Amino acid sequence: MSDKAAKKRQFILDTAKTVFAEKGFKSVTMKDIVEACEISRGGLYIYFDSTEAIFSEILRDEAAKQSWNLAGGSAGDRLAFFLNEQKKSILSSDKGLSVALYEYMFYKHEGNLSCDDINDAFKAGVAAVEAIVKEGVDSGEFYADDIHSAALNIVYLLEGLRLAAGTVGVSERDIDGQLVYILGGLIAEE
Amino acid sequence: MSDKAAKKRQFILDTAKTVFAEKGFKSVTMKDIVEACEISRGGLYIYFDSTEAIFSEILRDEAAKQSWNLAGGSAGDRLAFFLNEQKKSILSSDKGLSVALYEYMFYKHEGNLSCDDINDAFKAGVAAVEAIVKEGVDSGEFYADDIHSAALNIVYLLEGLRLAAGTVGVSERDIDGQLVYILGGLIAEE
Amino acid sequence: MSDKAAKKRQFILDTAKTVFAEKGFKSVTMKDIVEACEISRGGLYIYFDSTEAIFSEILRDEAAKQSWNLAGGSAGDRLAFFLNEQKKSILSSDKGLSVALYEYMFYKHEGNLSCDDINDAFKAGVAAVEAIVKEGVDSGEFYADDIHSAALNIVYLLEGLRLAAGTVGVSERDIDGQLVYILGGLIAEE
Amino acid sequence: MSDKAAKKRQFILDTAKTVFAEKGFKSVTMKDIVEACEISRGGLYIYFDSTEAIFSEILRDEAAKQSWNLAGGSAGDRLAFFLNEQKKSILSSDKGLSVALYEYMFYKHEGNLSCDDINDAFKAGVAAVEAIVKEGVDSGEFYADDIHSAALNIVYLLEGLRLAAGTVGVSERDIDGQLVYILGGLIAEE
DNA sequence: AATGAATGAGCCTTCATTCAT
DNA sequence: TATGAATGAAGGCTCATTCAT
Numbered sequence: 001m002s003d004k005a006a007k008k009r010q011f012i013l014d015t016a017k018t019v020f021a022e023k024g025f026k027s028v029t030m031k032d033i034v035e036a037c038e039i040s041r042g043g044l045y046i047y048f049d050s051t052e053a054i055f056s057e058i059l060r061d062e063a064a065k066q067s068w069n070l071a072g073g074s075a076g077d078r079l080a081f082f083l084n085e086q087k088k089s090i091l092s093s094d095k096g097l098s099v100a101l102y103e104y105m106f107y108k109h110e111g112n113l114s115c116d117d118i119n120d121a122f123k124a125g126v127a128a129v130e131a132i133v134k135e136g137v138d139s140g141e142f143y144a145d146d147i148h149s150a151a152l153n154i155v156y157l158l159e160g161l162r163l164a165a166g167t168v169g170v171s172e173r174d175i176d177g178q179l180v181y182i183l184g185g186l187i188a189e190e
Numbered sequence: 191m192s193d194k195a196a197k198k199r200q201f202i203l204d205t206a207k208t209v210f211a212e213k214g215f216k217s218v219t220m221k222d223i224v225e226a227c228e229i230s231r232g233g234l235y236i237y238f239d240s241t242e243a244i245f246s247e248i249l250r251d252e253a254a255k256q257s258w259n260l261a262g263g264s265a266g267d268r269l270a271f272f273l274n275e276q277k278k279s280i281l282s283s284d285k286g287l288s289v290a291l292y293e294y295m296f297y298k299h300e301g302n303l304s305c306d307d308i309n310d311a312f313k314a315g316v317a318a319v320e321a322i323v324k325e326g327v328d329s330g331e332f333y334a335d336d337i338h339s340a341a342l343n344i345v346y347l348l349e350g351l352r353l354a355a356g357t358v359g360v361s362e363r364d365i366d367g368q369l370v371y372i373l374g375g376l377i378a379e380e
Numbered sequence: 381m382s383d384k385a386a387k388k389r390q391f392i393l394d395t396a397k398t399v400f401a402e403k404g405f406k407s408v409t410m411k412d413i414v415e416a417c418e419i420s421r422g423g424l425y426i427y428f429d430s431t432e433a434i435f436s437e438i439l440r441d442e443a444a445k446q447s448w449n450l451a452g453g454s455a456g457d458r459l460a461f462f463l464n465e466q467k468k469s470i471l472s473s474d475k476g477l478s479v480a481l482y483e484y485m486f487y488k489h490e491g492n493l494s495c496d497d498i499n500d501a502f503k504a505g506v507a508a509v510e511a512i513v514k515e516g517v518d519s520g521e522f523y524a525d526d527i528h529s530a531a532l533n534i535v536y537l538l539e540g541l542r543l544a545a546g547t548v549g550v551s552e553r554d555i556d557g558q559l560v561y562i563l564g565g566l567i568a569e570e
Numbered sequence: 571m572s573d574k575a576a577k578k579r580q581f582i583l584d585t586a587k588t589v590f591a592e593k594g595f596k597s598v599t600m601k602d603i604v605e606a607c608e609i610s611r612g613g614l615y616i617y618f619d620s621t622e623a624i625f626s627e628i629l630r631d632e633a634a635k636q637s638w639n640l641a642g643g644s645a646g647d648r649l650a651f652f653l654n655e656q657k658k659s660i661l662s663s664d665k666g667l668s669v670a671l672y673e674y675m676f677y678k679h680e681g682n683l684s685c686d687d688i689n690d691a692f693k694a695g696v697a698a699v700e701a702i703v704k705e706g707v708d709s710g711e712f713y714a715d716d717i718h719s720a721a722l723n724i725v726y727l728l729e730g731l732r733l734a735a736g737t738v739g740v741s742e743r744d745i746d747g748q749l750v751y752i753l754g755g756l757i758a759e760e
Numbered sequence: 761a762a763t764g765a766a767t768g769a770g771c772c773t774t775c776a777t778t779c780a781t
Numbered sequence: 782t783a784t785g786a787a788t789g790a791a792g793g794c795t796c797a798t799t800c801a802t
Contacts, residue, residue, distance in 0.1 A: 005782085024300050026216045026293075031775060040784040045777075099296050103216075105357040106289050110214050115357075122358045145374075149367035156350030156368060157343065163353050164346060167295040167305075168312045177339040178346060184335075185375055195765075219792060230767045235794070385761080404680050406596045406673075411796060420763040425798075479676050483596075485737040486669050490594050495737075502738045525754075529747035536730030536748060537723065543733050544726060547675040547685075548692045557719040558726060564715075565755055575786075599771060610788045615773070 009047050012037050013061060016054050021096030025055055025103035055104055056117065062097070063121055075136030076187075082132065083179050086158050090165045090175060099166040122155075129154050133186065142186040154182055199237050202227050203251065206244045211286030215245055215293035245294055246307070252287070253311055265326030266377075272322065273369050276348050280355045280365060289356040312345075319344050323376065332376040344372055389427050392417050393441060396434050401476030405435055405483035435484055436497065442477075443501055455516030459566075462512065463559050466538050470545045470555060479546040502535075509534050513566065522566040534562055579617050582607050583631060586624045591666030595625060595673035625674055626687070632667070633691055645706030646757075652702065653749050656728050660735045660745060669736040692725075699724050703756070712756040724752055 015037045019028055028051050034044050048054045073081075089098075101118075108115040130151035136142030144150040157178060164170045205227045209218055218241050224234050238244045263271075279288075291308075298305040320341035326332030334340040347368060354360045395417045399408055408431050414424050428434045453461075469478075481498075488495040510531035516522030524530040537558060544550045585607045589598055598621050604614050618624045643651070659668075671688075678685040700721035706712030714720040727748060734740045 024296055027300065029775065030777085041776090042778080042785065043783050046782065050776085099299070102292060102353070102357075103296060106214050106293055107217075109289065109357055110212075110217065119358050122354075146367065146371075149371050152364060153347065153368060153371050156354060157347050158350070159353055160346030160348070160350030163292070163349055164312075167292070167299055168309050174342060177336065178343060181336075181339050181343050198765085220794090221792060231793090232768070232795075233766050236765065240793095388761095404676055407680065409796060410798085421797090422764065422799080423762050426761065430797085479679070482672060482733070482737075483676060486594050486673055487597075489669065489737055490592075490597065499738050502734075526747065526751075529751050532744060533727065533748060533751050536734060537727050538730070539733050540726030540728070540730030543672070543729055544692075547672070547679055548689050554722060557716065558723060561716075561719050561723050578786085600773090601771060611772090612774080612789070613787050616786065619773095 005047075012039075012044065012047055013054065013058055017058050017097065020055060020058065020100040023100075024096075025051070025100040026107060028055075028100075052104075052107075055100065058097075059101070059104075059117055059121075063117070066121075074141060075132050075139055076141050079132050079136065079183070079186075082129070083182065087172075087175050087179065090158075090162050090170070091172060098162055102163065102166065126151055126155050136186065144186060150186065153185075157182065195237075202229075202234065202237055203244065203248055206241075207248050207287065210245060210248065210290040213290075215241070215290040216297060218245075218290075242294075242297075245290065248287075249291070249294075249307060249311075253307065256311075264331060265322050265329055266331050269319075269322050269326065269373070269376075272319070273372065277362075277365050277369065280348070280352050280360070281362060288352055292353065292356070316341055316345050326376065334376060340376065343375075347372065385427075392419070392424065392427055393434065393438055397438050397477065400435060400438065400480040403480075404476075405431070405480040406487060408435075408480075432484075432487075435480065438477075439481070439484075439497055439501075443497070446501075454521060455512050455519055456521050456567075459512050459516065459563070462509070463562065467552075467555050467559065470538075470542050470550070471552060478542055482543065482546070506531055506535050516566065524566060530566065533565075537562065575617075582609075582614065582617055583624065583628055586621075587628050587667065590625060590628065590670040593670075595621070595670040596677060598625075598670075622674075622677075625670065628667075629671070629674075629687060633687070636691075644711060645702050645709060646711050649702050649706065649753070649756075652699070653752065657742075657745050657749065660728070660732050660740070661742060668732055672733070672736070696721055696725050706756065714756060720756065723755075727752065 016033045019032055019036045034041050133150050134147050137144050206223045209226045224231050323340050324337050327334050396413045399416045414421050513530050514527050517524050586603045589606045604611050703720050704717050707714050
């Protein structure tokens with residue numbers, strides 16, 4: 001049973017994810033999810049108490065899937081790979097979930113609710129980028145006065161791009177231009 | 191009469207602005223605004239049909255206040271001034287409105303509604319920054335391979351910072367670090 | 381001034397009449413009339429307290445215009461003339477007011493409100509028809525066992541036609557068929 | 571469950587019918603029905619979306635109950651039976667629903683909404699009467715120049731009576747007088 | 761007289777949440 | 782566990798009516 005229950009739980013999460021990707025966070029109601037999952041109103045409450053609980057768990061799932069330190073290779077290769085992944089994610093339809101994510105963050109922030117998962121994820125992201133940059137600096141591939149600022153710069157820039165993608169829209173060329181800029185900033189200066 | 195009406199209209203806008211700053215965009219109801227303004231339900235409808243209409247007008251007001259091409263001086267001075275203004279705005283309590291703004295943009299975006307005011311404002315921002323950068327490059331103060339990308343870089347970075355300020359939070363030091371980074375990128379390379 | 385006021389009052393009645401013709405009785409709001417007349421909300425209340433008061437006065441006006449005993453001629457001529465007038469009224473756009481009239485009657489009836497004007501008008505109509513029929517019978521033009529029933533028959537039939545015109549619709553042929561039927565009933569039997 | 575739901579649905583229809591009979595169509599609000607049924611506001615919406623939907627279904631129910639071609643016997647018997655049924659219906663408290671019906675028809679008509687059910691019912695009524703008349707004419711019981719007009723005459727007259735019953739009121743004697751008139755018109759002329 | 765802003769009551773509709781089955 | 786009917790709170794909107802100017 002616990003097995004079956006786990007499967008149903010996962011089914012709900014997967015289905016709800018598509019709903020959040022489509023409608024953002026705040027607009028999604030328990031009813032929307034009930035309808036998308038084609039289960040009963042009461043049935044959903046057995047597993048989750050609120051859209052917030054569902055989204056929070058979806059985030060946990062997503063975070064678990066993340067692997068910052070993918071592959072091996074030189075720092076340059078790894079950074080290039082990372083940036084390419086980010087580019088794909090910014091352009092992809094999964095962008096939808098990022099809009100929901102922003103709404104979720106605002107929602108938590110407005111309520112002055114702690115949002116440690118998000119904060120932690122952000123810090124983890126910064127740390128991962130910082131690690132790559134540091135490695136590159138150590139190996140002489142990159143140049144940076146202040147490694148922390150360099151990493152933050154990359155992360156903030158990517159957030160800015162992602163946000164723009166969800167609102168005013170960005171072209172692939174715009175993204176490429178910025179990625180070149182990032183790499184240039186780390187490499188060009190001898 | 192029209193004078194009095196204009197005053198009340200402005201009063202509503204001003205009051206609503208504080209509500210949006212506090213609660214974002216989506217969570218704000220006509221009732222919230224009615225209560226904040228201490229007017230009657232029907233009274234509000236005399237002036238505005240929806241929270242969207244109110245917020246849209248607030249945005250117009252804000253945009254009108256914007257003056258990108260402030261002061262004179264060298265390109266460097268002007269950029270420094272601009273960045274300092276941005277820094278203040280990112281750190282200030284007006285930050286609240288920016289969260290509402292993001293929600294508003296997502297709201298429009300989800301509904302596939304045109305949001306020309308926002309798009310125009312974004313483009314205007316990019317153009318203004320680009321103008322300063324170009325001026326600096328022309329005068330030899332700045333160096334940039336691709337002026338457009340350089341301007342976009344600044345704008346995206348500031349958006350990323352502003353977003354972070356509204357969610358995970360940013361310290362003044364973080365902002366300063368990034369501003370230095372921007373200036374460094376434009377100046378350092380000879 | 382009283383002259384000017386009387387003119388305005390009449391203007392309101394005339395304008396409101398077109399509104400009632402278009403929307404019936406119950407759907408018409410004071411706001412509708414205010415807008416149609418392009419006067420102020422408060423201004424309307426100076427003259428009338430409710431849509432009911434306005435409609436009631438319109439009815440009085442209409443009743444005053446009615447002249448059942450028009451023209452002279454034989455009973456047959458006068459009946460033919462009367463029926464032709466009814467036919468025109470049933471087919472005309474003034475039909476709109478008749479729908480409003482029905483709604484008004486129902487409205488009064490539901491509230492168990494006296495509606496003497498209507499009742500009186502109905503009785504007056506019956507009496508007028510009855511007078512013509514009686515005249516025809518006396519002169520030998522018509523034949524009728526029961527003059528009152530004959531008159532009621534004509535009135536009810538016309539009401540049925542008018543009602544149908546406002547709902548399921550009637551063709552001119554249908555009306556003609558019924559008028560022939562009426563005349564036939566009075567004349568054919570010797 | 572579906573059984574219980576069907577019962578509740580029917581309960582709502584039955585209760586709403588009394589409300590419509592009392593207040594007509596347009597004045598009835600969802601709130602009225604909610605209160606009459608002693609259920610919750612939201613509860614009603616589970617079954618019906620609007621007063622129109624409820625009334626429409628009530629009409630369907632009523633139409634299903636109708637049996638035009640009742641009993642056997644001669645055309646004269648059948649017509650007499652039919653007319654007697656109509657008389658009872660005109661005099662009965664079910665009259666209330668007929669006022670609502672008229673309002674409903676006007677409502678649909680004003681909105682230029684198709685109201686096929688009503689039109690069909692009207693045509694079916696005419697056809698049924700026409701069939702009886704034709705049968706009588708064929709068997710020599712009745713006499714009529716134009717069978718269609720004769721049938722329409724009966725139907726329009728009954729509508730006129732029903733309408734009058736809902737507004738100015740009719741006495742049983744008035745109705746009897748008219749029924750005699752109808753029968754006389756069909757029979758007397760040899 | 762006339763204006764039109766303001767009020768507040770009233771109806772509509774949608775959901776989160778509960779609960780008997 | 783699962784269902785889905787039921788509830789009631791919440792927010793949206795429209796008008797009749799009043800009132801200061």
